[in-house]
Amino acid sequence: MAVKGLDIFKLTPKKNCKECGFPTCMAFSMKVAAGAAEIDKCPYITDEAKAQLSEATAPPMKTIKIGTGDTECALGGETVLFRHEKTYVNKALFAVEFSDADSDDEIAKKVAHLEAVKYDRIGELMCVEVASVRYAADKAKFLDLIAKVIELGRVPMAVVEDVEVAKEAAEAIKAAKGILMGATPANADAIVEVAKAADVVLGVSAGSIEELHDTVEKIEAAGYKNLVLNVGDSSVKEAYNNAVTIRTNTLKGDDRTFGYPSVVFVNKIACCEQMEVALASAFVLRYGSIIVMSDMDFKQALPLFGLRQNIFTDPQKPMRVEPTIYEFNKADDNSPVLVTVDFALSYFVVSGEIERSKVPAYLAIPDAGGYSVLTAWAAGKFGASVISDFIKESGIADKTKCRKLILPGKVAVLQGDVAEALPDWEVIVGPTEAMQIPKFLRDLMGI
Ligand code: SF4
Secondary structure (H helix, E strand, O other), X not given: OOOOHHHHHHHOOOOOOOOOOOOOHHHHHHHHHOOOOOHHHOOOOOHHHHHXXXXXXXXXXXXXXXXXXXXXXXXXXXXXXXXXXXXOOOOOEEEEEEEOOOOHHHHHHHHHHHHHOEEEEOOEEEEOOEEEEEOOOOHHHHHHHHHHHHHOOOEEEEEOOOHHHHHHHHHHHXXXXXXXXXXXXXXXXXXXXXXXXXXXXXXXXXXOHHHXXXXXXXXXXXXXXXXXXXOOOOOHHHXXXXXXXXXXXXXXXXXXXXXXXEEEEHHHHOOOHHHHHHHHHHHHHOXXXXXXXXXXXXXXXXXXXXXXXXXXXXXXXXXXXXXXEEEEOOOOOOOOEEEOOOEHHHHHHHHHHHHHXXXXXXXXXXXXXXXXXXXXXXXXXXOHHHXXXXXXXXXXXXXXXXXXXEEOHHHHHHHHHHHHHOOOOEEEEOOOOHHHHHHHHHHXXXX
């Protein structure tokens, strides 16, 4: 919650000595409240006041790091309830759950899906980031599964409440910076010491949201704040209500006990595979930081990955690619030049279709502000002069002797002006839809 300038002013010594670089203590306090000055700039402020302030200005929801190296991810750290208010900070992660009660065939199928499901969309390579491993009864198989998912490059989440087994699980996951999902009201005192010793994130579960609150308070009092919260798995209603309550209380209330990322075991509350995908979608929108599925193949992953990418992009920043000349299918000095905008989605759709055509070609991308073709054109960022200046300055004329320049069909109106500015080029109006590009290019080049 934001701290007001007046609250900070109450903590200053009110000397108005200017040593902080501001004319008065009040002016200094207002700057600190606005985030434009550090409280340490006042040499007279007491340690007690500093501690009070740092607690008050701490973000309401903690950022929790898991994984190491390529698998490192951040969870939580959110500051708004709705994406349109500002932006979400750390994307929801997907997990697949293994168990020592699974048959070898089931495990092999999940492993095959985990390895196969990778989706490259708009420059982001997406996969299932976390592997949850639930302890049932076979400790050796449970620990083997943890080792296996680490070997597969996934962040391990060991789901185990038995404190003795949890000690071994914590040892197994500590180098991979995994999650020990094991704290309950009954074992909190003991398991927090296990998590502390291994320095791993501790997952907290309870039978009700009130119990969850009390258990988190107890763990925090024991000095551990590296936590994630299980929203509950007795029913869809309970999990959804708890996910919303936890996030709303964190961001809008005064109590920060729930200020941690949440874990949703969709595999425990869904009645079937289709319902798992539907619920996972709901929890991407409403506050799952880790969403656990029983399995994830391509047909489940693609809609979820697409939804997640749309929700966790910053709505205030257009997704762009670098304005430059791109080459496809071993473009050479006889290859035509297509033009489109630097909006990432336009680039990836057009480039995919050029690749599919198998026709060697160049793709010229001027700086069009990161907008789509028609928006950029309407905003004056993708006009004839932008295109012709880019073609002249990019050096593309030295790369190809072919002088065919293909404009997007949606801006056919630019053909005359671009042709006038580039008299050496044959300016051609291309298709209005990217899917028409392969046939268009093959016909154009007589292939
Ligand atoms: Fe006030 Fe401290 Fe700044 Fe002096 S240095 S004016 S006491 S805030």
